[in-house]
Amino acid sequence: MTVIGLGAMGKALAGAFLDNGHPTTVWNRTAGKGRELAGRGATEAATAAEAIAASPVVVVCVLDYDAVREVLGAPVPVPAPAASGLTNPAEPGDVLDGSRTPGTPGTPDGSLTSDGPGAPGAVAGLLAGRTLVNLTNGTPRQARELARWASERGAGYLDGGIMAVPPMIGSPGSLVLCSGSPGAFAAHEGTLSALGTVDYLGEDAGRASLYDIALLSAMYGMFGGFLQAVAITGSERIPATEFTPLVVSWLNAMLTSLPAMAKAYDANDHSATASNLEMQATGFVNLLETGREQGVSTELLEPMGALLARGVAANRGDADLSALIDLLRTDPAQDTDLARDTDPGRGADFAEGSDPARATDAGSRDTGSHGAESHSAESRDTGLHGLGSHGAGSRDTGLHGLGSHDTGSHDLGSHGAESHGLGSHDARSHDARSHDLGSE
Numbered sequence: 001m002t003v004i005g006l007g008a009m010g011k012a013l014a015g016a017f018l019d020n021g022h023p024t025t026v027w028n029r030t031a032g033k034g035r036e037l038a039g040r041g042a043t044e045a046a047t048a049a050e051a052i053a054a055s056p057v058v059v060v061c062v063l064d065y066d067a068v069r070e071v072l073g074a075p076v077p078v079p080a081p082a083a084s085g086l087t088n089p090a091e092p093g094d095v096l097d098g099s100r101t102p103g104t105p106g107t108p109d110g111s112l113t114s115d116g117p118g119a120p121g122a123v124a125g126l127l128a129g130r131t132l133v134n135l136t137n138g139t140p141r142q143a144r145e146l147a148r149w150a151s152e153r154g155a156g157y158l159d160g161g162i163m164a165v166p167p168m169i170g171s172p173g174s175l176v177l178c179s180g181s182p183g184a185f186a187a188h189e190g191t192l193s194a195l196g197t198v199d200y201l202g203e204d205a206g207r208a209s210l211y212d213i214a215l216l217s218a219m220y221g222m223f224g225g226f227l228q229a230v231a232i233t234g235s236e237r238i239p240a241t242e243f244t245p246l247v248v249s250w251l252n253a254m255l256t257s258l259p260a261m262a263k264a265y266d267a268n269d270h271s272a273t274a275s276n277l278e279m280q281a282t283g284f285v286n287l288l289e290t291g292r293e294q295g296v297s298t299e300l301l302e303p304m305g306a307l308l309a310r311g312v313a314a315n316r317g318d319a320d321l322s323a324l325i326d327l328l329r330t331d332p333a334q335d336t337d338l339a340r341d342t343d344p345g346r347g348a349d350f351a352e353g354s355d356p357a358r359a360t361d362a363g364s365r366d367t368g369s370h371g372a373e374s375h376s377a378e379s380r381d382t383g384l385h386g387l388g389s390h391g392a393g394s395r396d397t398g399l400h401g402l403g404s405h406d407t408g409s410h411d412l413g414s415h416g417a418e419s420h421g422l423g424s425h426d427a428r429s430h431d432a433r434s435h436d437l438g439s440e
């Protein structure tokens, strides 16, 4: 194995390979970070090229895709402009070289057409016949572009999302979502399992990233909520350690509602609710007011308040919170062909749902046109690994989708409990604290 990138995560990955008896070569941009691993038996390469040449499997885990491209000498395509000012201002289709200087125009589809001048062909040329396993966090589009680039250079490509923090790597609680070349996965699944539980999500190199980003989105929602909660109680000098057990048990209680919301979303039937949107939108104003009264920023809360209000304005006031999901879609036309194949009706409904005015129609139109039944039947037939296909289909093939993930060792309770310090994150304490909450 070769591991490129010896930050907190790269070191943990290399350590797990060593612990499992795999000869491991390591390289890091800044020298000296491989010393401890060398003491455990790793070979330190002097250059990235030397590291790549050393092994048939090259794992890259650096900060971001720009760093990946710098290391591999791959060009950097410019993303399409986004509304926020956070992305690169250059024109879509431009290709930036490895040094991130605006370069010559690229292909209209933003594909990576040539090797960048930074580290270059010499490094990229070494990839032929090897498998590149990129465990760097990025977007589905970035993963697909790099997969294409690697394939054009004769390399197998696997993209991965690490759903773990470094101390978890190597334990069964460490989940590595993986997608890309089926042949490469079949050949190296055993080796990769040194990192923990590896879930293969299919041939689309972008799928692992899609899941990774979706899961991180859920995680940041939770962490953002926690930060707000502690800031609110902290404004009255309540110690966070005193209040946090209540947060943990409350979030655990609320987690139990997610499967029902998912079912409502898949069935496009948001009618079953004990907590309708209008009630929630009304109550949510108090979260904002309290923030203002207590001198706590409402910046994390405002978007959710706006979305609730949009749901009510779209005549969904009597619906469940799950009705808001469709309102989040800003460009349903971007549904991938894969998604459309899985559920042809979905795209049309999203198109309506993304527009508050048209969402009104969607709300009153519980036609069941893409109900759970047809949705899952389709995906089972195709064996696709979309959210809808994580039922019998993925289990039949022995693959681990979120569906099986839930029932396996990666259930929410066990997955984070140990390493994230959520010691009270078990059913027993959850129940107890929930009752406390109820009586308080």
Ligand SMILES: NC(=O)c1ccc[n+]([C@@H]2O[C@H](COP(=O)([O-])OP(=O)(O)OC[C@H]3O[C@@H](n4cnc5c(N)ncnc54)[C@H](OP(=O)(O)O)[C@@H]3O)[C@@H](O)[C@H]2O)c1
Binding pocket: 005, 006, 007, 008, 009, 010, 028, 029, 030, 031, 033, 061, 062, 063, 064, 066, 067, 068, 070, 071, 135, 136, 137, 138, 162, 163, 164, 165, 166
């Ligand atoms: N840590 C986590 O909890 C965690 C969990 C899941 C996924 N991840 C993902 O794992 C990846 C690595 O995270 P980390 O925690 O290891 O980050 P980190 O500790 O900050 O290390 C970053 C690594 O990237 C390298 N790097 C940055 N820019 C580079 C460049 N231009 N060229 C070459 N190397 C470059 C750094 O090299 P230098 O030493 O030379 O700076 C270092 O090895 C990220 O994509 C992260 O999102 C992390």
